[in-house]
Amino acid sequence: MFIFAATPALELWAVIPVGIALGMNPLGVATFGFLGNIIPVYLIIIFFTRIKSWLQVRGYIGKKPAQSRKRSYRFFKKYGVPGFAVGAPFLVGVHVAAFLVLTMGAKKRGALLWMTxxxxxxxxxxxxxxxxxxxxGALI
Structure with a gap:
């Protein structure tokens, strides 16, 4: 469960319901799901500067913000780090949300707190x- 939870496309949304539907202990599924999500998020936040530099050198992050980043920035300005941390997992996942919130100027400490x-x-x-x-019996 830990590895699946750490996978950006799966995260908590797939791991927890599937694990419980397979008859696994809900507390164990929740624990490993949480850890599988939080550890990569902490690593992204802690090593943000290095990751951002690496992406810029390779051309994955351009000088001009994409339209989707402009929408994210408006959402961030309206709701702040707490709103972005709670809402963004629906749209982009917690891993991308952790990176985006820092690119928009959030402090690492606040990002760590609210992502947690x-x-x-x-x-x-x-x-x-x-x-x-x-x-x-609805989840089988």
Missing amino acids: VSIAFWTIVLTTASSALYVK
Whole structure:
């Protein structure tokens, strides 16, 4: 579960419901899902400057912001780090959200705090919902 949770496309959204549907212990699934998401996010935030430089040298990040980044920036300005951390996982995933929030000027400490809160919140919500659906027989 840890490896799947650390995979950007899967993250918590697939890992927790699938793990619980397979009959795994919900607490174990939640724990490994949380850790699988939070560890890469912490690494992205801690090594942000190096990652950003590496992407710029290779041309993955241009000088002119893309249209999607402009939309992200408006969302960030309106809701701040807390809103971006909680809302962005729906749209781009927590790994990309962690990187984006720093490119928009957030402090590393705030990003670490709010990404942790967001991942913990969604882990609890998804584990509770998936467990309830599994008990009712709807998640099989």
